[in-house]
Amino acid sequence: MSRLAPRLPIPPLESSLEKYLKSLEPFIDDDHHVRSHLRAIADDFRDGLGKKLQTRLKDVDRVSPTNWLDDRWWIKLAYHTNRAPLLINSNWWLLYKDDPSTPNDLKMTKDSRGFTNWQILRAAWLTRGLLHIKQLLDKGEQLPDLSKAARWFGPRANKLFGMTRLPQYDCDHLTHVPLPNLTKHIVVFAKSQAFKVDVIDAKGGIFGWDTIAKSLSGITESLGNDLDSPVGVMTAVDRDTWTRNREHLKIISQKNELTLSAIESALFTVCLDDYTLPPRSKEQDVLDGHMINIAGGINGKNRWFDKSMSLIVENNGRAGMNGEHSFVEALVPSIVADYTLYEDMPVNASIASQQQSCRSERLRWVLDDHIISEIKSANSVAERILNDSEPSELLFSEFGVDWMKEVAGLAPDAFIQMALQLAWFKNQGYFTATYETASTRIFDNGRTDTLRTLTSESKRFVKTMMSKDVNDSAKYDSLLQATKTHAKNMRDATTGKAFDRHLLGLRMLLRPGESHELFDNKYNAMSSEWKLSTSGLSAGPRFNGTGFGTVYPDGYGINYMAGPSELKFGIESKLHCSATSTYGFKRDLLSSLQEMRHVCETQQKTLKARL
Missing domain, CATH: 3.30.559.70 (Choline/Carnitine o-acyltransferase, domain 2)
Structure with missing residues (x-):
C-alpha cells in the first residue's frame, strides 16, 4: 500500500480492557460476583503484566516495516499454521x-x-x-x-x-x-x-x-x-x-x-x-x-x-x-x-x-x-x-439497503447483523459469540479486526422480538439501540480501536513462565467461540451467491451481499451435526427479516399518525 497510509495503531491498554469487559456482559447473566471477579482480573492485568506486554508490543511496532500485526503474526496464526x-x-x-x-x-x-x-x-x-x-x-x-x-x-x-x-x-x-x-x-x-x-x-x-x-x-x-x-x-x-x-x-x-x-x-x-x-x-x-x-x-x-x-x-x-x-x-x-x-x-x-x-x-x-x-x-x-x-443461498428480494436507510432509518449492516442474531436464537434457542469481519484496510498493510455482534443491546433486542408481551414500538426501540451499538463498534474496529487483535498481540508476547487469567478464564473462551461466523461483501449485483465454511461443526458460516433492493446470504453448516440445518436457518432468517420489516413499518406508521 501507499506509504501515505497510516500505520495500524496500538490502542491504549485501558480502552481495550474496558471493551473486553463489555463484550463479556452477554455471557455473565447479571452475576455480580462474576462481574466483580472479571473486573479484578482486568485491573490486575492493566497494572502488572499487561503494562509490560504493552511496552513489548510498542517495541515490536517500532521494528515492523508496515504494521505490528500483519507483518509478524496474522497470516501465520489465522491461516498458515492451521493444518x-x-x-x-x-x-x-x-x-x-x-x-x-x-x-x-x-x-x-x-x-x-x-x-x-x-x-x-x-x-x-x-x-x-x-x-x-x-x-x-x-x-x-x-x-x-x-x-x-x-x-x-x-x-x-x-x-x-x-x-x-x-x-x-x-x-x-x-x-x-x-x-x-x-x-x-x-x-x-x-x-x-x-x-x-x-x-x-x-x-x-x-x-x-x-x-x-x-x-x-x-x-x-x-x-x-x-x-x-x-x-x-x-x-x-x-x-x-x-x-x-x-x-x-x-x-x-x-x-x-x-x-x-x-x-x-x-x-x-x-x-x-x-x-x-x-x-x-x-x-x-x-x-x-x-x-x-x-x-x-x-x-x-x-x-x-x-x-x-x-x-x-x-x-x-x-x-x-x-x-x-x-x-x-x-x-x-x-x-x-x-x-x-x-x-x-x-x-x-x-x-x-x-x-x-x-x-x-x-x-x-x-x-x-x-x-x-x-x-x-x-x-x-x-x-x-x-x-x-451443506451450503445454500438465501436470495431475499422483499427489500434491501435502500429500504433499511429510507424507511427503517437504520444502518444496513447493523440491521442485517441483528437479523442474523434473531435467526440464530430462533434456530438454536440460546445466544452465541458472533464474529463479523471488520476491515482495517485504511491502514498500511491492514487486514481485519473482529467485530463482536453479540452485545448486551443485541441480546436485549432478540429477547424483545421473541416476547409476545412487547409492542412494536418497544421492539423498534430495542432494534434502534442494538444497531447504534453495532455501528459504533464497527467504526471502532475499522479505525484501529477494537480490542481483539490488540489482546492477541499482547498474548503472543508472553514469555515462558508468564500467564494471566485474562486470557484463560472461561468467559473469554465463551466470548470467542464463533459458532456464528459472518462477513459482508459488496452489493454483488452480478453474483448469484457467495460463501465460506463454518468455523465450528455446530455453527454456521454466513457470507452476505446487500444490494439496493435485495439481500443474498450464503449459508454453510455441517450435515453430521443434528443441531444445525442450513435450510432451517434459511427459514428462520427469512422470518426474522420479515418480522423486523413489520416492526419498522409499524413504527413509521405510528410516527406519521402523530404528525
Whole structure:
C-alpha cells in the first residue's frame, strides 16, 4: 500500500480492557460476583503484566516495516499454521450470474457429460476479463468507479495474479509475486488434466478472447483415454499430508517438479467441468448444485485449491470462482471477479475454425504406486468433506439497503447483523459469540479486526422480538439501540480501536513462565467461540451467491451481499451435526427479516399518525 497510509495503531491498554469487559456482559447473566471477579482480573492485568506486554508490543511496532500485526503474526496464526484442509474450511467461493446470451437449451441443468462450445466461449471471455484487469493494474490505472478504494485495492488485487499457498510442515507460506508479474501463462484443468496456456505475448499484450477460446477448445478436443490420476485432489486434504505428498512427487521425477512450478506460478487456473452439477435432491434449489460445485467440485477433482483464483465453468456455462483465503479477504477477488462480468458476451459468438490459438502444453505427471494410493485416499477425504457440507443461498428480494436507510432509518449492516442474531436464537434457542469481519484496510498493510455482534443491546433486542408481551414500538426501540451499538463498534474496529487483535498481540508476547487469567478464564473462551461466523461483501449485483465454511461443526458460516433492493446470504453448516440445518436457518432468517420489516413499518406508521 501507499506509504501515505497510516500505520495500524496500538490502542491504549485501558480502552481495550474496558471493551473486553463489555463484550463479556452477554455471557455473565447479571452475576455480580462474576462481574466483580472479571473486573479484578482486568485491573490486575492493566497494572502488572499487561503494562509490560504493552511496552513489548510498542517495541515490536517500532521494528515492523508496515504494521505490528500483519507483518509478524496474522497470516501465520489465522491461516498458515492451521493444518486443516483448505476445501470448505478456508477457501471462499463466488457464484456468477449467467450471461444474458446463454442459449435457452443450456439454461436449465444439463444432464449429459462433455464439454460445450458455449462453456468454452464463456470461459475464454471471463479469462480475457481477468487478464484485462491485470493489465490495468500493472499500468497503475484505476478500475472504473473505484477511485476511493484505489490505494488499498490495487496492490492487493495485482498480487492475486500468480499467488499460491505452498504447503510446508507446521506452517505454509505464499509464493513471492513480483510487481509487475511477468508470468505469461495460466493453467487450465479439464478432466483433472493440467495444461499450461500462454495468454500473454512476448510484448506483454493479451491474446484476444477468441484466440483463448480456440486454445481451450483444442484442449478439450485433445483429451482421450490417456489420463493421469487427478493429482490436484491432494490439495484438498490436510496440509501436512499434502506437504509430504508434494515432496514425494518432486522426488519421483523432475517432470513433476516442472509441472508443480508451472501450476504454482500460473496467473490463475481455469477449471473446465464436463458436467453441470445438479442439486442433491429435488427439494433443493438448482442454485445449490452450482454452489457445491464452485465450493469443491465432484470430490475435489479438477481443482487446485492452493491457487488464489480459480475460474470454474460448467458445461452449461454456469461459472464462478474459488480462492485460497490467506493472502486477502474475499472482498478483493470479488471486486476483480465483478469487473469481469461488467460486459456481457457478444451475441452469436462462435469459435472460428481458422482462428489462431495460444501456445499450450500439456503438463504430465510421473506417478508411483504410493502417490496413486494417496490420490485415492485424498479423493475419499474430499468426498467426506463435501458430503458433510451443506451450503445454500438465501436470495431475499422483499427489500434491501435502500429500504433499511429510507424507511427503517437504520444502518444496513447493523440491521442485517441483528437479523442474523434473531435467526440464530430462533434456530438454536440460546445466544452465541458472533464474529463479523471488520476491515482495517485504511491502514498500511491492514487486514481485519473482529467485530463482536453479540452485545448486551443485541441480546436485549432478540429477547424483545421473541416476547409476545412487547409492542412494536418497544421492539423498534430495542432494534434502534442494538444497531447504534453495532455501528459504533464497527467504526471502532475499522479505525484501529477494537480490542481483539490488540489482546492477541499482547498474548503472543508472553514469555515462558508468564500467564494471566485474562486470557484463560472461561468467559473469554465463551466470548470467542464463533459458532456464528459472518462477513459482508459488496452489493454483488452480478453474483448469484457467495460463501465460506463454518468455523465450528455446530455453527454456521454466513457470507452476505446487500444490494439496493435485495439481500443474498450464503449459508454453510455441517450435515453430521443434528443441531444445525442450513435450510432451517434459511427459514428462520427469512422470518426474522420479515418480522423486523413489520416492526419498522409499524413504527413509521405510528410516527406519521402523530404528525
